[in-house]
Amino acid sequence: MRNIYACFKWVIDEADIRIEGKSADFTRARWKIGDYDLNAIEAANQVKESLPGSEAIGLTVGDADAKASLKDALSRGLDAVWHINTGESKIEDHRTSSQALAAVLKQNANAALVICAEGSQDLFGRQTAPRIAAALNWPVVTSVAELSIQGSVLEATRKLEGCIEKVNVELPAVVSVLPSINAPEYPKLKAIMEAKKKPIFEVEISELELKDAQGLHSQDEGYVMNRKNIVIKEGSTEEKVAQLVESLKKDGVL
């Protein structure tokens, strides 16, 4: 029971989504490991250092395309990575993804700590860490800004709305970390080469016995930002400022 798991998700880069009216065009969008998840991976690498003999292991639920994330994850310092393959379907229901992650953690039975980001970059539901904890009946701590393991205890510093809270947590445990916890660097060429030799494990989601998740319906549309889009660029600084102030006064906001 000594390994540190980092959960990550292969997501669309939202900057590449083209919104036309209410519809969205994803065809030109690139995919990547979510930015917040890079913090979770880096946190796992760092915690591992204080736990001799432990490994930092990546864990992701994703469709067949998400295989492209595995080498990237390994090049960021992880020792091994698990892919729960959902085949052609993209899982958007937190119930299913969290249960799947928990099922693999249970099977492997060697986790001391599971680190998630606060939320995934695409859905940002901020549900995964507590849900995994519930499924495994392990303790959970969210909004973690600092993290270390001392013996069999996790020491975490949480950043909440009104206070900084220090907590000690029994292991095994699940945490979610804030983006400010560390600053991951781009992988170096050496790490990218080494990643090729590291183990990748795959399991089909259908092999995990998950509880049904039904009764949820959803529909997406592009967010339409209705703004006037008036560009003030002609004339002297004073003239431009005068035009801006007049417009704002007319709108009744100054």
Place this chain on the structure above:
Amino acid sequence: MSKIYFYAEDEKHSRITTALIQDSGNLACALCFGKEIPASVKNSGANMIVWFEADDDSPEHYAKLLSERLVETNATAALFESTARGRELAAHVAGFLNAPMFSDASKLEIKTEGLSCEHTIYGGMMLRSSSAEGFAIATTQAGFYEREVPKKEVEEIERIKATEIDTRVQVISREDIVKAGVDLAAAPVIICAGLGISDIEDLAILEALAVESGGAVACTRGVAEDRGWFAAELYIGISGKILNPDLYLGVGVSGQIQHMYGIRGAKTVAAINTDECAPIVKSSDYALIGDYKEVAPALLAALKK
């Protein structure tokens, strides 16, 4: 009429949540955990208070007990204020019950068949409308519903001696964060400093603009987190503050989606930027193209007139 439970830390949020639940024809049951009933819950106008009484004042540690309670009383939904503690408790309960959960729901509706709402995805690029059949959980942010019930002391209190609290997380210490003393949510005008502000001395002129317009100065994430020019509670965006001012003026702000997400509710969005191609130009009502070093003093002079 059925029981809908809610957890809220802020009094206004409590009264807004009570209004939403009662307007849907259901009974609002306010939750609290710990040694005493906080004033925000006492005055929430809810139909009843369900108080899990114990020495432990971290609501998160009551997730298992709350889950059991929701099942026993056939609750149709549970709503939580989207604070760090509220979200953790909500998702933990959702996990125990394998229930659907909507995070940061807006346009929340409580219907007989279940909850429906909207929430943003992809950093705010898209909106997802969702509905659930049967029991579901939602978290909500400030101002998610317009009406609030008046302040009224709740008479019916159900006191539950809580025994099986999760003791695996021990709170060692709590230190209050020193507030910057600025209430951004109440400011009608927000002057926002971006990374385009090259010198820290220039913040003085933004402060002066804020004073003159009756507003407050906020910033983008990098200005707070990387440069440390402001407290973290003063940055706007998806991972920071969500504000609905009358006027937002971005100075040296590029207008990335994660930042703009925080001011979508602004009545008017204006920007001062040297770059006509900056994304903020497309998401503003007025974009003044120019160097803030010249524009800001001229703007201050114009406001003083």
